[in-house]
Amino acid sequence: MQAIKYIEGVAAVIENNNIDTDQIIPAEHLKITNKNGLGEHLFSNWRYNPENQENKNFVLNKQETRNSKILIAGDNFGCGSSREHAPWALLDFGIQVIISSSIADIFRNNSIKNGLLPIVIDKSSHEFLLQQNAKIIVVNIEKQQIEVEGKTIDFELEPFVRYCFLNGMDQLDFILSQQNKITEYEQQQKRYA
Template sequence: MTAIKQFSSRTVVLRERNIDTDQIIPARFLTTTERNGLGRFAFNDWRYLPDGSPNLEFAFNRSENKDAAILVAGRNFGCGSSREHAPWALADLGLRAVISSQIADIFRSNALKNGLLPIVLDESIVNELLDQPGIELSIDVAARSVTLPDGRRFEFPLDTFAQTCLLQGVDQLGYLLKQQFAITRFENSRLTAHPRQEFHHAR
């Protein structure tokens, strides 16, 4: 995972509500456990026409949205079935954050485990962002805040452990492995203070 501390990017907008994980990446593309390359399947059924050609009306196919790393979406983003492939696909597509007024809990958890920042803001703010596609936002993970071009700053909820993992660029397992020295030291100190005793069960 790549550490996320502070970054700025233009937004790409999907106004639709209730964008579910099958729309993010259709089930027929879940046959791999490889994360790299999944971006080409993200929003597949919206990005491509039945003949396989790009749908030029779809936001991610527009030239002005190239390299945009922040998705602003309608309410209840990421609902539906649980699949880590959804945040994998979005991250491989180049996104670093998703902003909505409501993000499904399971998708949010999967996103945080995979270095994709889910940001929930008040619906009035999100509606404003939906009406202004392509504006540049600045995101500060340490401050848990989003800053608009006019200087307004809005805080978003982010639990401390998830924040730490994002700032360090590690997942949950990676975080635990980084604590190996402290864990070993703690275990040794307990063993010294409380030597193990042999217990004999009564027959």
């Protein structure tokens, strides 16, 4: 993982509530065990028509939002199954941040472990952000703030999650960074055995 203090980019808005992991990455694409290339199948049932041509009306196919780094989604994003392919597909597509008024717990945990930042904000701020399609948004992880159109929105991150993103490490990297303390503890325990 790479250290991230802030992410600036164009926002894409999908207002739908209850977007589940099968909508994010349909089941027929789960045979892939490599993360690379999954972005091509992100929201494939919405992005492509039955003839496998791009749906020009879908937000991530539009010129102004095709390269979005920030996805603002309706309530209860990432519900459904626990497939880790969902955050993999979002990241491979280029999405680095998901913002919603609520994010399903398993999806949220899978996202954090893979370097996709899930942000939950209050309802009124969420309503405002749902109106910001194709606008430049800055997500400042250090300050825990979202900036758009002259407005600042505060959000909360668990201290450990914030630490990991700011220092470019996942949970395993953190454990490995504590190797000296772990070794010291194990040696102390041997003395008492």
